[in-house]
Amino acid sequence: MVEVIESTLPGVGRKYIMKLRSGGSVTVISKPDGTREMYHFKGKDDIPCDTVQFNPEEAQQFATLLGANFSKPALKEEIELVLGKLQLEWITLSEGVSCVGHTLGELNLRALTGASVIAIMRGDEAIPNPQVSEVLQLGDTLVLIGNDLQIKKASVLLM
Structure with a gap:
């Protein structure tokens, strides 16, 4: 399972860091107003090579796209394994x-x-x-x- 490190950014929101197998990481900042910022870091760089900002609607749609392709099948397989x-x-x-x-x-x-x-x-x-x-x-x-x-x-x- 891929590890996600979660922390609170006082006055800003929540921060999630996911290390990538290819090296580097992706950081997502989730703000109380529903906006999200996503940063892609290559290797051990401290400066992101890519940055994306999502309004609440875009963030929801992006999450849906990722969930539709990855989360549901994985969840379905895990439940099928447990429930026979x-x-x-x-x-x-x-x-x-x-x-x-x-x-x-x-x-x-x-x-x-x-x-x-x-x-x-x-x-x-x-x-x-x-x-x-x-x-x-x-x-x-x-x-x-x-x-x-x-x-x-x-x-x-x-x-």
Whole structure:
């Protein structure tokens, strides 16, 4: 696992330093207003070779891009290893899916497929263990848990 060193910068925010296998490091400064600054250092240089400043919206989008490509598969693999035959699947509700506008209770997903919705990601909001009264919206990402067959059945029902 890659080590990240975290510290507080009084009056500024939080600082995160990650050493890179290729040498050097990346430092991220997270400020209370949601802005982020990222610095790339080569080798043992004290002066960054690259600097990027993100407004809150850009920071969120950049984090999403990184998470979409790296965090979810790694997390999914770790959970699959721990839980054996259980799997997690992320399904994003796009234009034209029939379940948008319906509640989880109306779908009766668990009874019909055996899979359960354990969370809904809605924009920047996470809804863990959603209620059966939760209405599904366009763009929601449902986090499902079940075995392979249950996940496949749920995917078909949701689309």
